Amino acid sequence: MAVGLARAIWNYRGFVAGSVKREFQSRYRNSLLGGAWMVLNPLAMIVVYTVIFSQLMKARLPGVDDGLAYSIYLCAGVLTWGFFSEIIGRSQSVFLENANMIKKLSFPRICLPLIVVLNAGVNFAIIFALFLGFLLVTGKLPGPALLGVLPVLAIQVLFSIGLGIILGVLNVFFRDVGQFVGILLQFWFWFTPIVYPLSVLPDAARAVIALNPMTPVIGAYQTIFVYGRWPDWESLWPVTLIACVLCVLGMRLFRKRAGEMVDEL
Template sequence: MQGVLRGLWGYRGFILGSVKREFQSKYRNSLLGAAWTVLNPLSMIVVYTVIFAQVMHMRLPGVSNSFAYSIHLCAGVLTWNLFAEITSRAQNTFIENANLLKKLSFPRLCLPVIVVANALVNFVIVFGLFTIFLLITGNFPGLPYLAVIPVLVLLVLFAIGLGITLGVLNVFFRDVGQFFNIALSFWFWLTPIVYSIGILPPRVQTLIRFNPMTLVIEAFQVILVQKLWPNWFSLWPVVVLAILLCLVGFNLFRKHSGEMMDEL
């Protein structure tokens, strides 16, 4: 593991340069440029807010704050988008960069690191603006806001562990990527993002809590909506799962990296 970290550190210039080039190329020849980073999640939030809050008159149980549902929605959508971007891109990163892998010699794990770095750049921009919104409307959670950092680290570990595992499998079995894209759509609606888990029947709530993303999204919502510290003990299943996925993904990559080059 130390050798891997030293290798990644030695290629930090390559990683940072790749992140910068991708960010610039993403918005090249675009009139609005990086504004699309904000407009895409914003449009989704507006649509869901109109449909669920205005049309269906959905409210959060026991919360009278007029901004509560919007904050609940933003906390869920923004963090889900980070998870979805990391996992979706990580599962395809080895296939998409096949030519680069064959032409250049560099630590292959640089590619997942680049995926995470790009996703975090986009997330920091959007979440920074969301934080400004919280400050302006008087809904900033105060000290519990610091809890966002460890929960975010947990989310990234879970996402990259799952992403690398899928990425290696996807090289050998291309159906894995197609299946996961479909599963991700169902996964979104099985996570309490646009609705509150409190409106569900007790039996369904129990089933929904087996979803690891439910625990992570709920932690963000407790911090940002209720302005409280999350229940750290409730996150232990996600911690265990994230560590296991990282170990499985790393071992799969280490054992099959040579075979991957032949498949690519």
Template structure:
């Protein structure tokens, strides 16, 4: 099944790249600040949380002495969470937003989530490049260990795309799904160790937070950038497992109800 999907995506690669290019151009063409908006939103969040937690609440990272440690910790979490949030939020509406396209053209529907992931990934690369420059300038670049973030990112993108695909299918039939997920996403953010280190929580609460599949991913990023540690690969397996489940459910639902989805659009 995966091989067949990969083959279809390769055949329609020009469709995907063209869609990403058009979306990027239309998003920033008539904007005065253009691509700068990609940087402004996450940067403002990082500044606010740095002020609140690092300055007001005097939050510190155990075992890390760098004066930039908490800012790096925040960047690692907020930037990658922003990528996850953007993908899942956009894919939940992709069938509704592309209703006319789905009715008029014949193409593999898997192209839509891949287009969203590629577009969000392009935006992420812009802000991530600035983050890397900050690490180099402050002398906190982790070195070759940064390459260990590639498989972590791959698992995150798979989880986000699979969850978004499942939400997108359900949102066609139950329009409340989109609204509900927006609320869930807010709670999910605070139940993930993004702005606070997991170690500062009581042990019982840590056990609950560990049930969150995003916990392992965020910890992997944060340890990589703040401590230059290779991720504990077992910690990202829950995210991979959840992603597989969502992917199989979504693909199965698409196959059984493809015609019904078109009728509902």
């Protein structure tokens, strides 16, 4: 199944690449600032959180006295969460948004979630490159531990794809799913230690937050960029397993309901 799927995607690689290029170009067409909005939105969020939590609430990271540490902590969490939420938010509506294309053209439908991931990946790569540039200029760029970002990012993408495909298929048959996902992501953000360290929470709250599969993923990024250390690989095994299970379930659900989706769109 996996080989056939990979072959089908490869045969339509031109369609995928062209779709990614067109969407990237059209997103900021007729906009005065263009692609700058891609950077300004997360930057504004980081500035607000830095002022509120670092200056007003005097939030501090354990074992770090550097004044830039909290801003780096926020960037590591906010930017990578933005990548995750963009994939989930767009995947849940990708089949509905492309209903006309699905009905009129013959192509592997699984290309659509892939296009979503690649588009989000392009946006994330640009923002993340600027973040690394900031760390380089300020002398805060991690050492060899920076390579740890790659496997953590792979786990996050795998988790996002699996969950996104499931939500995308379900949203075709149950349109309330789209509304639910928007609310879910808002709560999920605040139940993930992005703007606050786990150390400030009581033990009972820590136990609940620890059940969040995104907690070790975001924590891994923060460990790399704030402390310059390799992440705790053992803590990432559960979310890796969950990601693999979601991908298998997502592909099975997609293959089983692909024909019915056309009638529902």
